[in-house]
Amino acid sequence: MIKGAALSEKTGMHLRPAAVSDIPLLRRWEAAPHVKAAMGADGPFDWEREIPERVDWRQMLIAERDGRPIGFLQIIDPARDPTGYWGAVAPNQRAIDIWIGEPDCLGRGFGTEMMRLALARCFADPAVTAVLIDPLADNVRAQRFYARLGFRPIERQSFGADACLVMRLDREVWATPPAARA
Ligand SMILES: CC(C)(COP(=O)(O)OP(=O)(O)OC[C@H]1O[C@@H](n2cnc3c(N)ncnc32)[C@H](O)[C@@H]1OP(=O)(O)O)[C@@H](O)C(=O)NCCC(=O)NCCS
Numbered sequence: 559m560i561k562g563a564a565l566s567e568k569t570g571m572h573l574r575p576a577a578v579s580d581i582p583l584l585r586r587w588e589a590a591p592h593v594k595a596a597m598g599a600d601g602p603f604d605w606e607r608e609i610p611e612r613v614d615w616r617q618m619l620i621a622e623r624d625g626r627p628i629g630f631l632q633i634i635d636p637a638r639d640p641t642g643y644w645g646a647v648a649p650n651q652r653a654i655d656i657w658i659g660e661p662d663c664l665g666r667g668f669g670t671e672m673m674r675l676a677l678a679r680c681f682a683d684p685a686v687t688a689v690l691i692d693p694l695a696d697n698v699r700a701q702r703f704y705a706r707l708g709f710r711p712i713e714r715q716s717f718g719a720d721a722c723l724v725m726r727l728d729r730e731v732w733a734t735p736p737a738a739r740a
Pocket residue numbers: 592593596656657658659663664665666667668669670671691692693694697698699700701702703
């Protein structure tokens with residue numbers, strides 16, 4: 559009913575576009591030790607330039623849990639990224655960057671919820687065949703997190719000064735219930 563509907567809009571996990579007004583929050587998050595450790599030499603982002611830039615190959619998103627912003631998620635089309643970060647990469651894929659900024663929100667299942675929403679966004683385009691991620695080679699906890707979502711290691715690859723493990727989730731695996739996956 560109306561009361562229930564109003565409540566459901568405010569509860570649970572929600573992804574919304576990042577706004578310029580989020581920049582102080584994003585700066586605080588990227589300065590947090592657990593985020594810095596995951597970024598390697600690559601960060602920080604150029605928020606002032608990138609957030610207002612509305613381009614169709616990238617989505618910069620804020621995750622809100624019960625109305626509280628808790629983390630950041632970026633989805634790009636790696637083949638169309640003009641920086642060429644991913645090098646030679648097949649078309650019709652997506653690549654995700656994710657972090658939870660608020661330390662008290664780590665390890666509570668929120669990252670899994672964020673990724674489920676992000677993957678649904680990625681695969682909503684029927685042309686998308688797979689999603690890529692590039693955790694640092696030594697970020698084994700994040701790799702375990704991605705593996706539980708169905709990502710499989712593809713290869714070690716250097717991105718600038720960072721040694722990373724490229725992992726991929728194919729559409730067929732995503733569409734298969736976890737219990738039925740090989
Ligand atoms: C990776 C991350 C998004 C996972 O979200 P989460 O809500 O913490 O994870 P969930 O509660 O859904 O799942 C728990 C798993 O997440 C991973 N995880 C938890 N805390 C983590 C941390 N500080 N760093 C890396 N991975 C972490 C572990 O695999 C954990 O399982 P484990 O307890 O068996 O080790 C989140 O921990 C995070 O933002 N970490 C810091 C930044 C980062 O590593 N981002 C990924 C860069 S590729």
